[in-house]
Amino acid sequence: MPSERGGPDRTDDGRYVIVHGRRWRATDPDIPEDAAAALRSHLMAARRAVREAKRTEDAVALRRAREKVHRAKVALGERGEPWWEQPAPARARRWRDGLAWFDRPNGS
Structure with a gap:
């Protein structure tokens, strides 16, 4: 299924992206864009x-x-427990904890 955002194709369920015929786990779509952008930068x-x-x-x-x-x-x-199997609070905690780790002194 072609991506609506102009990125790589996604599987019909949106859980994976297809790059050069290979399937990779997609980024959790519930991560706010500013947080996802910061994590991609890291x-x-x-x-x-x-x-x-x-x-x-x-x-x-x-x-x-x-x-x-x-x-x-x-x-x-994109790694660890699949985001689609996690409840919303655990998903939010996962990306917030990740940002906190990178933002701490000596964490990044």
Whole structure:
């Protein structure tokens, strides 16, 4: 099913996006756009940190960067317990906790 927002195609149930024929879990649609944008920003920064750590062969930085990628993806609902199986309060807590982790001193 083509995306209405101009992004990748989604499955009919909206739970997955299709990229180059491969199915990936979609971001939780109940995350407010400003929070989702902040989490995507953290995710992209973490992915850049992974690339840089690999380039410099820094194992400690790579571990740290991968943890940040994981935390951002969990907060977005793309990893961990499927967002469609969580009650609304747990879904809200998941993305709020993710933002709080990135916003704390030394968290990001």
